[in-house]
Amino acid sequence: MPVAHEDTIAALATPSGESAIALIRVSGSESARLMAEIFGGPPLPRSSRHGDYRDREGRLVDDVLFTFFAQPASYTGEDTVEIGCHGNPYIAQRVLEDLFARGCRPAEPGEFTKRAFLNGRMDLSQAEAVMDLIHARSERALEAANRQLRGALGRQIAGAIARLVDVVAEVEAYIDFPEEDLPTANRIRLLAAVTALRQEAGRLLATAHYGALLRDGVRTVIVGEPNAGKSSLLNRLLGWERALVSPEPGTTRDFLEEPRVLGPHKIRFIDTAGLNPTPAPLERRGIERTLERAAEADLFLLVLDASLPCPILPPELAGRLHAANTVVVWNKTDLAAPGDLPDAWRGFSRVAVSALQGQGIEELERAISLMVDKEQLVLDGDLIAINARHATDLTEAGECLAAAEAKLRAGAADELMASDLRGALDALGRIGGRVDHEQILDKLFSAFCIGK
């Protein structure tokens, strides 16, 4: 019996971490629709096609290879798409987040295998192995989740659920006991509570990015004019000669990437070709690649030659630089003292270094760490960094709460607002434990004197 009407699920099918390619598998009835939405249509079953993966906002994520398997001839027995992207955890994560935003659900541990089994794609004799697998894997997943839920995140979510139950109970009391002598509806108080809850969901959600940074590393792109000393800086930061350096401008034609652990963080330094305002044809290709890398950067090191006037950056790059993601590095301070920064860069943190001699490098490392740390959320003294599954649920909770807020403001029908609030409660419940309607009634009866 094919298990119909299941949701469409998505997950990384290859081990996470860096590799040549990463494979993302999508399975379920929506697969073909998603293909049409993202790539303009599926290829012939069991053949691959090359295409751009653009997210819902139209931003290019990666060029990928995708393969469509029509049901029942697929691993799971359902319509399935396999998306091969570059083996960069950050890219894979962005593809997955986009798929979740388009309506996929993160797959449970072992869920592809389970579906394969239920749809008769696996031998019956494998049933026991599947069960063991599902059990073992969900236990491990549960263990991992529980560790987090026992900590700060669990306390935050439990607190939010408790406050939301209070709000829901009050709204439900007005709906279910319309003739009762209840205190006058205090929409303003309820609105404040819902707003606070929505903001809290938002703050927790903001740590999703930090969670990804922790796991996958901070993409730190080194940019600047030719011969500003970017490659020398990379070598100095890494402590070994990763990049070829020469006094000739434009030695780096392509980009180079090398990770390094800095305090608690993994930093992925990316050296790029210099931004020559009047490039030769070969250089021009290098600059294009620099701009591509810049589009994916978490952090920028803008390297300036202290002995030269400040350069004019291409607008595609200048628009991406702001005080929260850029450290201005005055290099060659062994040759000249740094000058003034243009108005646009006022307020940027800046460090004077000599990549050649090593001065100022420690200060630069501290500036990088400080900037990364600003992404994190510290609550109750514990660090919170949520994963993609929690992010999906928190996004939904936030959307539902925002809808409830709008209805509270507009004075719209209570039962519709209650529907939104219940949606938020369900979403938070998926992280912190399901809330039964009995709990709402318990709250209602203990807080309000109702009934005849």
Added chain:
Amino acid sequence: MAYVFQDKTFDVIVCGAGHAGCEAALAAARMGASTLLLSGNIDTVAQMSCNPAIGGQAKGHIVREIDALGGEMAINTDATAIQFRLLNESKGPAVQSPRAQCDKKAYQFRMKHTLELQPNLQLFQATVTELVYEGTRVVGCRTNLDIDFRGRTVVITTGTFLRGLLHIGMNKNEGGRLGDYSARTLSASLLAAGIELRRLKTGTPPRISGRSIDFARMEEQKGDEHPTLFAFHDTHDPQALFHVEQVGQQRLGWVPGTDQVSCWMTHTTEQSAAIVRRNLHTSAMYSGQIEGVGPRYCPSIEDKFVRFADKPRHLLFLEPEGRHTDEYYINGLSTSMPFAVQLELVRSIPGLERAELLRPAYAVEYDFAPPTQLWPSLESRKVEGLFMAGQINGTSGYEEAAGQGVVAGINAVQKTRGGSPMVLGRHEAYIGVLIDDLVTKGTNEPYRMFTSRAEHRLLLNHGSAEMRLLPQIRKLNLLTPDRRQRIERKAERVGHWLTKLETTRHQGLMWGDHVRREADAPPVSLPAEFLAESPQVQAEVLYRIRYRGYLEREARVIERLSGLERVRIPLDLNYREVRGLRLECALKLAELRPATLGQASRISGVNPADISVLMVLIESGRAGDRPADPGTGT
């Protein structure tokens, strides 16, 4: 063996003629089954032992569902009500609910007359003393008259009569209701079959004489000018509505909702609170006389003053008990204090300073059978052929009882015919939510329906009850062909206009968009042909258009969950031996024995990983290839 009644084997015997019993008997007889309805006193069939009202939040929805399934409660209420009010009128249609004050006696008389006239149904007065079993099957019952009755199935609807014990302060009397007897021996018969029983408690306020009330000191609450009726009169045969006061062969037409009477609002005072506090030790409940658990949503006045001590006053409603009586019910003043205290308490209330009590308030304790011992069909898991409905299942309320009665009656007939039972989904009906909650979770207090118990509340608006239940109506042939066709025609018109209004442009927008924007845009007048449709069709179409986004969201959730609802769990599954199930979960499942994975997933303490384990086990076929069990429905 004693005399066997008419030496006949009935298809269905219903023991008890309260709201559950009457509906069970009518439902069975209307399906063509030979049916017997036994009551200890046929003068008190369909008695409203507590307040003289039908409907209200969620309850009103249930009454409309009963009407859709061919039951009598809705039409009986319309024909005998003396005041109609639509509750939550300021909110959306999904949570609006009709409510009516009834003439208690008229309600009973009309119901009795209906039972008497119903083909295939016999009414008989006798008190059931025990059930007769053959092995694990029920085959009939014995009565206090030494007359035995044989039946293929038995539906028991004992209300508060099962070892009923009445409390007024320290005073105790056996009885299911003041002035009535108690079913003393039937409990032993249920226990002997292995059915567990526990105690619940409920209460009722004093009744007072109208001539002793000073209405000038109270606020009047009138009925609605345009009453919202319970029955779907647009699809009923007009002949069905007759007024009970018209005697003789001719059933005269009557317009329900005319000549309505008023209720009156007053409140407790500081003096009332002081009286209650001073005498708390004499209350049956607060002095430890009562072991049963009472309902939290219907607190006694003792509870209100103790638990909400900072609330200065509590609202009270005076409700007339009928057109031909001067008796009034004091809604909100349920108590188990001694009579002398009750009198003092009543007279501390504005307008009741000189009140004369006709009957005291009292609490009643009674046996119920925890409903987790039932299949979703309402058949006992322990005794084949035995069905239960109403307060014996731990519920409270006339409407909740009647809803279960309809289901038990239909399913008893299905049992005799070897057909699959009617199991309503949580997204189909409040009755579905009610029974699913009862059989999967049980209850620790008298269970009352609330709209907040229905996670798909927006789909369960009262106006759509007939259309929601149309598949069941067709499958079980529940209504006359005429009425079914009228419902089908209505559903067809609703479908037609939904499509038309969502796909036809008017002034640059779809009609549907105009409707959704009407809150913040000048109103457009809808097409004349639409306005020519019946008000019921128009209301339903507009509801579905206005709430479209929400209804679609609900439908998607249901679609996602429906997979689990379809997977049945074998009856004889040994949960303790399922590898990978946590012990806590296995014990819970073994106790509750859910019929489907959907039910299992709603049991607290069962998590998604457990459901995965069960799913794989079931789909692998190793859990046994048993035929469908009687409880799984679908």
